[in-house]
Amino acid sequence: MGIGTALALAGAASAALFAGIGSAIGVGRGGQAAAGVVTEDPNKFSQVLILQLLPGTQGIYGLLIAFIALSRLGVMSGAPADLSVGTGLMYFFACAPMAFVGLISAMQQAKASVASIGLVAKRPDQFGKSMIFPAMVETYAILALLVSILAINGIPT
Amino acid sequence: MSDKQYYYAVARIRSKELSLLSASFLEQLLGIKTPEEGLRMLQDKGWEVSEGGNSVSDRVEKMLQAEKKKTWDLIGEMVDDMSVFNVLRLNNDYHNLKAAIKQALTTSKHGVIFSEEGTVSPSVMQEAVASRDFSILPEQMREPAEEAMDILLYTHDGQLCDVIIDKAALEAIYEAGNRTGSDILALYGELTVASADIKIAVRAAKTGKDMKFLKAALAGCRTLNIDSLATAAVEGTDAICDYIANTDYAEAGEELKKSPSAFERWCDNLIIRSIKPEISHPYTVGPLAAYIIARENEIKTVRIVMSGKINDLPEQSIRERVREMYV
Numbered sequence: 001m002g003i004g005t006a007l008a009l010a011g012a013a014s015a016a017l018f019a020g021i022g023s024a025i026g027v028g029r030g031g032q033a034a035a036g037v038v039t040e041d042p043n044k045f046s047q048v049l050i051l052q053l054l055p056g057t058q059g060i061y062g063l064l065i066a067f068i069a070l071s072r073l074g075v076m077s078g079a080p081a082d083l084s085v086g087t088g089l090m091y092f093f094a095c096a097p098m099a100f101v102g103l104i105s106a107m108q109q110a111k112a113s114v115a116s117i118g119l120v121a122k123r124p125d126q127f128g129k130s131m132i133f134p135a136m137v138e139t140y141a142i143l144a145l146l147v148s149i150l151a152i153n154g155i156p157t
Numbered sequence: 158m159s160d161k162q163y164y165y166a167v168a169r170i171r172s173k174e175l176s177l178l179s180a181s182f183l184e185q186l187l188g189i190k191t192p193e194e195g196l197r198m199l200q201d202k203g204w205e206v207s208e209g210g211n212s213v214s215d216r217v218e219k220m221l222q223a224e225k226k227k228t229w230d231l232i233g234e235m236v237d238d239m240s241v242f243n244v245l246r247l248n249n250d251y252h253n254l255k256a257a258i259k260q261a262l263t264t265s266k267h268g269v270i271f272s273e274e275g276t277v278s279p280s281v282m283q284e285a286v287a288s289r290d291f292s293i294l295p296e297q298m299r300e301p302a303e304e305a306m307d308i309l310l311y312t313h314d315g316q317l318c319d320v321i322i323d324k325a326a327l328e329a330i331y332e333a334g335n336r337t338g339s340d341i342l343a344l345y346g347e348l349t350v351a352s353a354d355i356k357i358a359v360r361a362a363k364t365g366k367d368m369k370f371l372k373a374a375l376a377g378c379r380t381l382n383i384d385s386l387a388t389a390a391v392e393g394t395d396a397i398c399d400y401i402a403n404t405d406y407a408e409a410g411e412e413l414k415k416s417p418s419a420f421e422r423w424c425d426n427l428i429i430r431s432i433k434p435e436i437s438h439p440y441t442v443g444p445l446a447a448y449i450i451a452r453e454n455e456i457k458t459v460r461i462v463m464s465g466k467i468n469d470l471p472e473q474s475i476r477e478r479v480r481e482m483y484v
Contacts, residue, residue, distance in 0.1 A: 029164050033440070036168030036235075114164055115439040121171035 004088030011095035012069035019062025019102025026055025026110030033117040047120050047127050051113045054134045058106035061145040065098040068152055094151035101144030109137035162440045166235035170448045176203055177484045178455045192466045217463045221456050228452040229274050241442055244333040244342050245449055249275035251326030257286040258306050301325035320374045327353055327376035341443040344431055350378040352424035358390035358397050380405045418478055426481045451483030
């Protein structure tokens, strides 16, 4: 396997790795806050669970990008393509938006989720609105996902 | 320390804030016909009220103690390192120190009430005083404890003993507040010391104390110049009002002119107003500290209302002492 293929694999791995780390941190923080609310009021379980899970989507997006990149590289079929350094770098940078925006947006979304869990704790009737605040952060993860998909698909095979 | 994030604890506190007493509840409490009615209302709110047997004032006192303990137990359950809240607990330590010294040097063993909410166990405090081994106490408490005990032992001057311990308490609170790195706890320390200094100055002015006493009693803080305050206190209450008119506590002058209790109420309300922004902070130590302060404030207010009702004071007189609520 050449350096180009290794760079492409590093890009695919980083998308899953960094976005996954961000989501793990985010869902963990949301889980702590959710547990705090459920300790006092178990009836709010379903509401806070949804808010806890919102920062988890970045990990899924990272997995999706890694999956698309690995498929195009032929790794999934057991026959990885031997890429030039230039093509490998293209894959690496194509995966980068999802990797870095995934990491940062998941952590920031967790902060918004935790704040929204606090809101639901006090005003459960505002659950709908409380979902919107962390969901706004999701926009940027989706943009990064789109850019990564378009960039990977635009790399000549 | 203030950078530590308390996701679980703050979310849980958000739920607990729903059961804090509101201004409208206090209005209802002020309108009760009998203290028993007030106890029933508080019981409905989830306060621990013991059933029958004792006198109403005993039941109220037990209820207030139980609520105070409940607050600290809740925080202790959620936070591993309670030292961050020392600024809120040190007052209890120094109260216990005073009680232990007076208990050791008087024959009566009755009427001494120790607070369980300090950073040092009351039994350790009693042991230190009884054996005169102050090394088992926190470092900053050793010197004032020894000095206060010597003063009481050799001069029987209870007031000077209190002054030494009270000043040490204020200095410890101020230092603990700044050490946390939390804005709200530092502010609590600052306001506690500043309001205590102003109260001391006013009392000293009214009783004609000299500069030496004031220097011994006033503790330093950022928002007051204690030399100027002491000089003003020697001149009289009007001079104190003139001095504080040029400080952050300018509004306090008007309250001081009304009565000492109006000033105390103003100080408590200032602290409550200062902590209100914590309602929207999601995961720092601030909301936890604010909850403790809010609980202490409502316990104090319920004590004022219930004592007033038990002693059949006019509603207007009780209302003047009622504090603002956090929620």
